[in-house]
Amino acid sequence: MASELIINVTYNETRIAFLENGSLVEFFIEKKNSHSMVGSIYKGKVVRIVPGMDAAFIDIGLEKSAFLYVGDIILDRMMYEEFDGSDYHFEAGERIEGVLEDGQELIVQVSREPIGQKGTRVTSKITLPGRLLVLMPGTDHIGVSRKIEDEEERKRLATVMKDICPRGYGLIARTASDGKGAEELEADLNFLKRIWESIQEKSKGVRAPSILHQELGIIFRVIRDLHSHNLKKVIVDDEYIFSRLEGFLKEYLPEEGCEVTFFDEKDPIFEVYGIEMEVTKLLQKKIWLKSGGYIVLDYTEALTVIDVNTGRYLGKKDLEDTILRTNLEAVKEIAYQIRLRNIGGIIIIDFIDMERKESRETVFQSLMEALKKDRIKTFAYPISELGLVQITRKRTRHNVVNLLTETCPNCDGSGYIKSRFTVCYEVLRELKSACRKGEGRVFNIYLAPDVADLLYEEEKSSLEHIETTHKTKVNLIANPDFGIDKFQIEGIM
Numbered sequence: 001m002a003s004e005l006i007i008n009v010t011y012n013e014t015r016i017a018f019l020e021n022g023s024l025v026e027f028f029i030e031k032k033n034s035h036s037m038v039g040s041i042y043k044g045k046v047v048r049i050v051p052g053m054d055a056a057f058i059d060i061g062l063e064k065s066a067f068l069y070v071g072d073i074i075l076d077r078m079m080y081e082e083f084d085g086s087d088y089h090f091e092a093g094e095r096i097e098g099v100l101e102d103g104q105e106l107i108v109q110v111s112r113e114p115i116g117q118k119g120t121r122v123t124s125k126i127t128l129p130g131r132l133l134v135l136m137p138g139t140d141h142i143g144v145s146r147k148i149e150d151e152e153e154r155k156r157l158a159t160v161m162k163d164i165c166p167r168g169y170g171l172i173a174r175t176a177s178d179g180k181g182a183e184e185l186e187a188d189l190n191f192l193k194r195i196w197e198s199i200q201e202k203s204k205g206v207r208a209p210s211i212l213h214q215e216l217g218i219i220f221r222v223i224r225d226l227h228s229h230n231l232k233k234v235i236v237d238d239e240y241i242f243s244r245l246e247g248f249l250k251e252y253l254p255e256e257g258c259e260v261t262f263f264d265e266k267d268p269i270f271e272v273y274g275i276e277m278e279v280t281k282l283l284q285k286k287i288w289l290k291s292g293g294y295i296v297l298d299y300t301e302a303l304t305v306i307d308v309n310t311g312r313y314l315g316k317k318d319l320e321d322t323i324l325r326t327n328l329e330a331v332k333e334i335a336y337q338i339r340l341r342n343i344g345g346i347i348i349i350d351f352i353d354m355e356r357k358e359s360r361e362t363v364f365q366s367l368m369e370a371l372k373k374d375r376i377k378t379f380a381y382p383i384s385e386l387g388l389v390q391i392t393r394k395r396t397r398h399n400v401v402n403l404l405t406e407t408c409p410n411c412d413g414s415g416y417i418k419s420r421f422t423v424c425y426e427v428l429r430e431l432k433s434a435c436r437k438g439e440g441r442v443f444n445i446y447l448a449p450d451v452a453d454l455l456y457e458e459e460k461s462s463l464e465h466i467e468t469t470h471k472t473k474v475n476l477i478a479n480p481d482f483g484i485d486k487f488q489i490e491g492i493m
Contacts, residue, residue: 003231007219008269009238016222017275020229024278025339025373029403030218037110038397039215041126041199045208046104054096058108061209064119068108070096072123074138105208107199113397118301128192131224131252132177132185133161135192136170147175147375160185166193175375176228220248227258229375235273237263282341282400287333293326295333299401303346306334310352320359323352327363335370344376344395353387364389410483418485420450427455427487428462435470440491442473447487452478 006017012032017024030036042060049056057065073096100106108122128135142161144154157173164186165171177185199212206212215221219241223234234249236242242262249258263269270276281287288294292312298305308330310322334349349367354360360383367389371378377394384390407413418426431443447455455463455476463474 002233003226003229004233004235005222005226005231006269006273006275007234007236007238007241009236009241014218015270015279016219017270017273017279018222018226018229019273024275025336026226026342027279027282027340027400028218028222029400036113036215036218036221036397037120038113039110039129039221040211041107041109041213042122043105043203043206043208043210043212044108044122046100046102046106049096049100049102051097056096056100058106058122059209060108060110060120060122061211062120064114066108066110066120066122068100068122068124070099072111072121072125073099074124074126107203107212112395115395115398115402126196127172128195129174129224130188130192131227132174132180132188133192134172134174135189135196136172137196138168139170140168141170141172143170143172145173145175145177148173148178150178153178157185164189169193174228178228219245220252223248223258224252225375231258234258234260235263235269236260237269279404283404287337289326289329289333291326291329293329295330295337297337297341297343299343299399303348304343305348305350306337307350308334308352320355323354324359324362327351327354327359328366331363331366331370335367335373338371338378338391338393339374339376341401342376342397342399344393344397344399347391347393349389349391351383351387351389360387410485417483420448420454420484423448423451423485423487424454424459427451427489428459428466430489431474432466432470434489434491435466435472440472440493442475442492444475444477444490444492445487446477446479446482446490448482448484449478449480450484451487452476 003018003020006019008015008017014028014030016028018026018028044058044060044066046056047059047065054070056068058068060066106124107126108124109126110120111123112118112121114120125139126137128137142158142165144157148154148157157177160182161171161173164182171189173185195213202212203210216224219236223231223245234245236245239262242260245260249260263272265272268276270279285298286294286296288311292310294309294311296307296309298307308327310326330351337343338347351363354363364380364383367380371380371391374393379392381390408415411417427445427447431445434440434443463476466472467474
């Protein structure tokens with residue numbers, strides 16, 4: 001299927017829509033002051049060893065130290081001596097004592113951005129992605145993208161890479177390497193090897209913490225990663241970016257036949273291509289299915305929960321058929337939303353309970369098939385006895401919802417605020433306590449208009465009782481700037 005990128009550049013923000021057959025399937029956004037660090041390489045310094053976590057904190061020049069787990073360590077002797085080709089990485093279960101020491105300098109790469117309360121994660125297992133290959137210094141691993149399914153082609157690529165790969169390096173064939181000859185693969189390898197050698201050379205002349213290699217900007221990074229998905233056209237509404245893209249495509253993808261076009265119309269580019277409305281829908285928690293059923297997405301820091309419901313769908317045969325059809329329709333929408341919103345980490349899907357085993361198997365196989373379209377590594381586990389499916393999806397950057405929103409100052413991200421009745425009774429309790437302590441003869445109470453209305457009307461008798469009992473006067477002052485749960489009681493002698 002033909003694909004295209006629509007790029008909208010506005011001052012300090014860049015938005016990219018990836019379309020397949022005219023439908024939005026992936027969305028990227030980056031602000032000038034929040035450039036993605038994933039893939040960037042630093043010379044860092046160990047500032048703290050944590051034996052209880054088999055990890056170390058590494059200073060790479062950020063406000064918070066980055067986290068390095070023992071299983072992500074390769075002792076980078078290439079910084080100081082000729083590498084002999086042996087593999088110096090440490091697996092899970094190894095202890096960090098003796099591997100690193102305080103003050104030690106090493107080359108690390110950002111593998112995950114700070115997400116929520118979790119800080120930056122780094123690895124010393126460096127990966128340098130190119131157009132066709134991924135270069136891995138310090139290991140001897142040879143791999144082929146799982147997207148290349150033809151077994152003969154996989155064997156051919158593995159053989160070619162073993163022949164051209166120099167000692168002390170590993171290689172992974174990317175999806176774009178499918179059908180490419182040894183000369184093209186070797187040219188990409190040499191390009192990546194030169195980058196790594198320049199990183200090593202730079203490392204020798206700087207002190208930690210220092211940045212050694214910065215990942216491409218979002219536009220060029222997205223084109224590099226998506227060009228193998230039959231990318232045929234790039235449309236951009238910024239003249240400067242357009243001129244840079246022309247040169248980039250000629251140098252980086254000379255044979256791919258990808259066209260770049262400058263969008264020079266009066267209407268906004270995302271409006272013309274119908275993308276703006278789709279971006280707005282990204283913030284919705286409830287998504288309706290064509291049948292009348294719906295799914296609900298709830299996000300927590302630990303995981304994302306997706307619930308499936310029949311909604312208005314009544315079915316045509318029996319209950320089991322209605323449930324099966326709803327779950328099958330939900331499968332396609334769930335796989336689409338996971339990819340579109342870039343939901344990572346642990347994902348739990350609560351399908352509607354199915355009595356028949358064959359129905360559960362049908363739904364699970366449909367889910368596996370739908371997830372194959374995702375270019376991010378994703379694993380799904382069979383439906384459990386509780387009707388739940390567990391999915392793990394590699395998380396390296398924020399999901400789109402996090403990038404488009406911020407924590408609500410009223411509910412602090414919980415999604416709930418106190419009801420006006422709850423706040424009303426809090427006001428009455430505090431007022432009663434203040435009267436008993438003799439804090440004033442007159443009380444001015446500043447509060448939200450909705451709560452003031454409730455006290456004036458339904459709880460007027462409660463106020464009058466307090467005034468009579470404690471021989472005091474109460475003035476309610478509605479402040480439209482107050483949130484529903486904010487109030488202030490001021491006693492005047």
